[in-house]
Amino acid sequence: xxxxxxxxxxxxxxxxxxxxxxxxxxxxxxxxxxxxxxxxxxxxxxxxxxxxxxxxxxxxxxxxxxxxxxxxxxxxxxxxx
Amino acid sequence: xxxxxxxxxxxxxxxxxxxxxxxxxxxxxxxxxxxxxxxxxxxxxxxxxxxxxxxxxxxxxxxxxxxxxxxxxxxxxxxxxxxxxxxxxxxxxxxxxxxxxxxxxxxxxxxxxxxxxxxxxxxxxxxxxxxxxxxxxxxxxxxxxxxxxxxxxxxxxxxxxxxxxxxxxxxxxxxxxxxxxxxxxxxxxxxxxxxxxxxxxxxxxxxxxxxxxxxxxxxxxxxxxxxxxxxxxxxxxxxxxxxxxxxxxxxxxxxxxxxxxxxxxxxxxxxxxxxxxxxxxxxxxxxxxxxxxxxxxxxxxxxxxxxxxxxxxxxxxxxxxxxxxxxxxxxxxxxxxxxxxxxxxxxxxxxxxxxxxxxxxxxxxxxxxxxxxxxxxxxxxxxxxxxxxxxxxxxxxxxxxxxxxxxxxxxxxxxxx
Numbered sequence: 001x002x003x004x005x006x007x008x009x010x011x012x013x014x015x016x017x018x019x020x021x022x023x024x025x026x027x028x029x030x031x032x033x034x035x036x037x038x039x040x041x042x043x044x045x046x047x048x049x050x051x052x053x054x055x056x057x058x059x060x061x062x063x064x065x066x067x068x069x070x071x072x073x074x075x076x077x078x079x080x081x
Numbered sequence: 082x083x084x085x086x087x088x089x090x091x092x093x094x095x096x097x098x099x100x101x102x103x104x105x106x107x108x109x110x111x112x113x114x115x116x117x118x119x120x121x122x123x124x125x126x127x128x129x130x131x132x133x134x135x136x137x138x139x140x141x142x143x144x145x146x147x148x149x150x151x152x153x154x155x156x157x158x159x160x161x162x163x164x165x166x167x168x169x170x171x172x173x174x175x176x177x178x179x180x181x182x183x184x185x186x187x188x189x190x191x192x193x194x195x196x197x198x199x200x201x202x203x204x205x206x207x208x209x210x211x212x213x214x215x216x217x218x219x220x221x222x223x224x225x226x227x228x229x230x231x232x233x234x235x236x237x238x239x240x241x242x243x244x245x246x247x248x249x250x251x252x253x254x255x256x257x258x259x260x261x262x263x264x265x266x267x268x269x270x271x272x273x274x275x276x277x278x279x280x281x282x283x284x285x286x287x288x289x290x291x292x293x294x295x296x297x298x299x300x301x302x303x304x305x306x307x308x309x310x311x312x313x314x315x316x317x318x319x320x321x322x323x324x325x326x327x328x329x330x331x332x333x334x335x336x337x338x339x340x341x342x343x344x345x346x347x348x349x350x351x352x353x354x355x356x357x358x359x360x361x362x363x364x365x366x367x368x369x370x371x372x373x374x375x376x377x378x379x380x381x382x383x384x385x386x387x388x389x390x391x392x393x394x395x396x397x398x399x400x401x402x403x404x405x406x407x408x409x410x411x412x413x414x415x416x417x418x419x420x421x422x423x424x425x426x427x428x429x430x431x432x433x434x435x436x437x438x439x440x441x442x443x444x445x446x447x448x449x450x451x452x453x454x455x456x457x458x459x460x461x462x463x464x465x466x467x468x469x470x471x472x473x474x475x476x477x478x479x480x481x482x483x484x485x486x487x488x489x490x491x492x493x494x495x496x497x498x
Contacts, residue, residue, distance in 0.1 A: 038126060039290060039291055039294050040126075040294070040333065040334070040336075040337045042291075043294055043295065043298055043337055043341075044337065044340065046295075047298065047340075047341055047344065048344075051344065051348070058273075058299055059295030059296070059298055059299045060273070060275050060277070060292055060295045060296045060299060062295060063289060063291040063292040063295050
């Protein structure tokens with residue numbers, strides 16, 4: 001799976017979990033917090049993304065990541081290419 | 082059930098339980114307003130209506146003793162062979178508060194006692210040691226008293242201010258359970274070395290909220306996986322657990338925890354998770370919504386809420402519990418409801434004691450917390466019983482509650498009110 005595809009999966013899940021969100025309006029250089037996500041929303045996005053990507057990343061490694069791009073980079077470390 | 086040496090099965094479980102939710106409560110909506118936040122959103126996000134608050138003459142010793150008193154005064158103290166107190170809020174780094182509580186309650190001198198520490202897991206750690214002691218048979222049929230007692234530290238005007246509180250639980254464990262019977266062979270554990278929330282000094286309670294939430298979920302998944310792999314006879318998340326009681330640093334996290342386990346077992350729509358959450362989880366949250374953070378007492382508060390409420394209970398209903406302690410550890414364990422558990426629990430009338438708490442204003446709360454933070458490490462301290470005005474007279478005088486009388490050269494003196 002490519003990095004582009006990982007970001008597309010995450011954007012779709014973010015849109016599913018946040019109110020009034022359109023996939024096309026999500027900028028990966030921003031944080032989910034910029035789109036109104038609270039801590040529990042972010043946990044759900046991370047959990048759903050890991051499930052769909054079939055990876056298991058220790059969530060505690062994700063806490064300091066600042067934006068969606070950063071999350072995608074971390075997920076890519078766990079994806080067999 | 083546990084296997085006796087002779088090959089017969091012995092029951093071990095909770096014979097009696099009480100919750101002490103302090104003598105004051107602070108309205109979360111009013112606090113939100115005072116901090117310029119939307120009160121409805123704050124209450125909805127954290128699922129906390131009020132948080133517990135202590136006057137300066139209460140601490141984790143008094144809270145623990147006040148939780149245990151109604152249990153102990155109705156049994157022969159000599160029938161208790163061990164007292165284990167779980168806390169992350171101890172008033173001393175060496176002397177365990179189990180000794181203060183043993184003295185205050187007048188327990189016999191031959192009682193074993195000590196303190197356990199593992200952040201919010203400390204109460205379940207204490208219970209675990211007590212269960213093992215009972216199962217060993219070394220107590221010669223005596224009972225075990227487990228107390229969990231914790232209180233928040235001062236966080237005025239921080240983002241953590243909406244997830245604070247404090248509670249004590251007293252749990253009498255024996256081989257004649259009346260509330261819950263444990264399933265010692267159904268337990269899963271997961272641990273990791275992490276700094277999520279911790280207390281490096283007598284005043285600091287620090288950490289990173291996101292790290293803590295992520296660690297909580299990692300530990301939930303890990304503990305559930307271990308539970309599934311070890312459970313005698315296998316397990317089915319939806320079919321086996323009539324009730325689910327999750328650790329609640331704030332009750333709002335229980336929904337996310339439930340959603341996580343639901344989706345691990347069988348992915349489903351959010352609306353289905355909400356329906357299942359309301360059916361299997363919400364009945365365990367009714368007290369924690371009024372207490373705020375319940376720390377090490379969390380699972381015990383959930384049991385008390387379920388049994389004190391009006392949900393339709395069945396003898397033998399299995400409750401799945403998730404306990405979590407920062408640092409961190411997660412444990413998924415289960416137990417079954419005993420016949421007549423609700424009637425037994427309602428004798429304690431926890432609801433009335435929570436209703437009787439004085440509503441503190443935001444100004445009173447701020448003054449108390451600031452003062453507590455200033456005096457907590459002083460060698461000498463005399464709590465001012467005149468503040469908040471009227472509380473001592475209305476809630477303490479003549480009511481036989483344990484209170485801190487004075488601290489003199491670090492020696493703490495307690496007295497019944």
